């Protein structure tokens with residue numbers, strides 16, 4: 003190390019300086035690590051020696067160590083749990099080969115064997131008990147060998163093919179600061195907090211590997227060779243069987259290294275304004291030669307940009323390295339940043355700017371990232387936006403019709419959507435408590451806007467000098483939010499209490515303005531913070547009776563959502579020559595406390611359900627109209643990350659129907675239909691629902707009470723999905739219903755309530771007594787549309803309309819189980835989404851003496867699920883003899899094709915599901 007650098011370093015290392023009268027101190031850890039890569043096992047063998055200097059005023063009897071490779075040890079770690087919560091099952095179902103761990107540890111403190119204690123909760127944290135107490139101002143030497151099996155790179159490090167990303171790999175003490183110990187399990191969402199010190203790392207590996215690592219390479223010959231290689235003079239396969247590369251870096255808190263045989267290396271030097279020259283490297287795969295050709299320039303731009311605005315880059319080298327990661331984006335380590343191979347050529351300058359920018363925010367200004375992600379990610383995002391704004395405007399082709407409908411700033415738009423839904427969390431939230439979407443929208447983006455607001459309130463020049471002062475006072479230290487606020491307020495001379503109070507609040511940063519109303523064709527998300535759109539689009543519909551229907555759909559289901567939402571779709575039916583359609587209006591709001599959302603709504607619809615030709619030769623139609631009003635309450639969860647939704651809904655239907663009467667005409671003795679007058683009925687329905695949207699074993703259940711003028715029904719429906727480790731899974735549906743009469747049972751009542759009585763076999767269009775499903779033809783007994791069913795009641799997928807006694811219908815109770823399972827994906831080509839189904843049910847009458855059917859009825863067969871499971875086709879292959887015996891009597895119905903049923907399940911559509919539980 004040159005002398006000048008050493009003096010600078012010592013000045014910065016003055017660890018007990020006084021900041022604004024507070025006696026600041028921090029611990030110091032100096033590492034010497036020898037490590038070998040065992041390529042065939044994707045493992046490391048190492049020996050670590052660290053000097054722990056206790057600058058605290060406290061005597062320490064133990065040190066918490068992070069053993070983060072153990073996060074990959076099994077599916078019971080905090081890391082595994084969090085990945086599942088965030089919707090990923092790949093690690094949970096990964097085989098042993100892809101798991102990772104650290105072992106062969108033998109901690110010695112100043113040569114004396116030290117006892118260890120497991121952390122009560124986390125596999126990847128251990129307590130090393132010091133044989134002798136460590137007094138303030140004293141140091142100890144702690145050594146341990148270690149063996150690490152690298153995991154497959156599920157998160158930030160591991161192996162990926164024959165490429166190695168070695169990060170979070172050595173036993174690393176937790177931070178001990180003014181607030182005490184900070185042990186933390188490794189997480190995918192949520193970063194780090196480590197002590198500053200000096201690193202001296204020697205890496206032994208096969209000679210033909212290229213290595214990119216934290217710090218300065220000490221092997222002059224290797225460095226020369228890298229630089230020659232960078233100019234394109236590949237010297238080819240290197241001679242030695244193995245090599246040992248040594249890297250040193252002072253004043254950092256982490257060390258990462260990356261090894262690959264196929265790296266292309268770029269190199270240049272960069273002269274900083276102070277006159278200091280640093281080395282700039284980039285390493286990437288040969289397939290990225292084109293995309294990464296300007297990578298060195300991007301790194302230089304980033305270093306110059308941050309140096310000029312915040313404070314000069316203090317290290318002697320800076321590196322970016324490309325690797326195949328499961329995630330997009332990148333990951334930063336001192337002096338080196340990893341960039342995902344998923345990053346496109348267009349995204350590369352900004353991603354490099356962001357990751358290199360982390361050398362300032364967390365690299366040098368080392369806040370607790372786990373607890374205060376806004377202090378590194380958010381402040382860094384502010385500089386990303388400033389970097390982009392400062393770039394010369396590239397000539398963009400003028401936006402086309404579609405692009406003009408999209409938000410100018412998609413992240414700002416999404417933030418507004420989440421804020422309007424009141425599912426936002428304060429900026430000051432800890433990483434692991436953020437929802438997946440809020441971690442990026444709040445910790446990054448909202449903080450970026452908050453910083454811009456701070457810049458606006460101070461003016462750019464004053465803001466910049468505040469940030470420079472922050473850098474000067476807190477570099478190589480652990481600032482807390484109050485320290486940041488204190489520097490900004492003292493430097494600017496302003497009281498910024500109000501601005502900083504916003505960090506703990508939800509809601510928009512600036513009060514919402516009232517919006518203008520503007521019509522839009524199809525949709526628009528553009529300037530949605532200023533405009534409410536009335537969206538107009540063509541509407542088309544079809545059913546067998548009305549035939550094609552054309553009309554218009556007008557609605558204000560915008561994003562961010564309006565409190566008052568409506569849609570109106572009047573349609574002219576070309577068959578029935580009448581106006582049909584649907585309409586709905588609702589008012590929803592988000593109260594505070596135990597209720598997340600309340601919506602009051604009313605809807606109406608009208609369609610035809612029968613057609614015929616009357617005795618005069620005129621086409622006649624009859625159908626239904628429906629009014630429904632509802633109130634729906636969605637309950638709040640204890641934590642934002644909860645994936646459970648509980649709701650209660652009361653809905654009341656008024657339905658008018660007019661069927662046909664048939665009468666014989668005297669002249670030809672043919673039965674002709676005539677329209678009946680409308681008769682109306684009502685139905686009240688109270689439903690309590692619970693849904694768990696988790697990705698592993700999701701379930702839902704509804705308890706529903708329905709009541710009409712002559713009956714009541716209690717329905718219990720549940721679904722449970724059992725994931726298979728190889729993908730797909732088994733869905734189990736449970737259904738039970740209790741039916742009863744209001745008042746005395748009479749034969750007339752029993753007949754009239756027929757369609758309301760629960761049944762086991764397939765439910766048909768005429769039995770959809772709330773008109774809640776879409777049917778092509780509700781009242782057909784022949785043709786394709788007669789084969790449509792809905793998943794309701796017992797849901798045995800066999801139509802038994804011809805056999806009154808074979809429907810498993812009951813005016814008492816029924817119960818059923820429905821299984822469907824995906825087939826192993828090796829068995830079938832990807833384009834053939836075939837499943838197996840099996841339905842079993844029983845009903846009250848089957849348990850009486852002399853029942854008409856067996857006690858249990860079953861149907862099994864093949865199911866084809868299309869269009870994201872919205873259309874399902876069922877082919878029964880085996881079923882109860884009760885069914886087969888009767889079907890034999892009607893050979894024309896007993897064919898394979900006639901027994902096939904299908905369901906169109908658009909009523910399953912759910913915004914939270916289609917956004918993969920990201921938005922709700």
Ligand SMILES: [Zn+2]
Nearest residue numbers: 356360379382
């Ligand atoms: Zn970042």
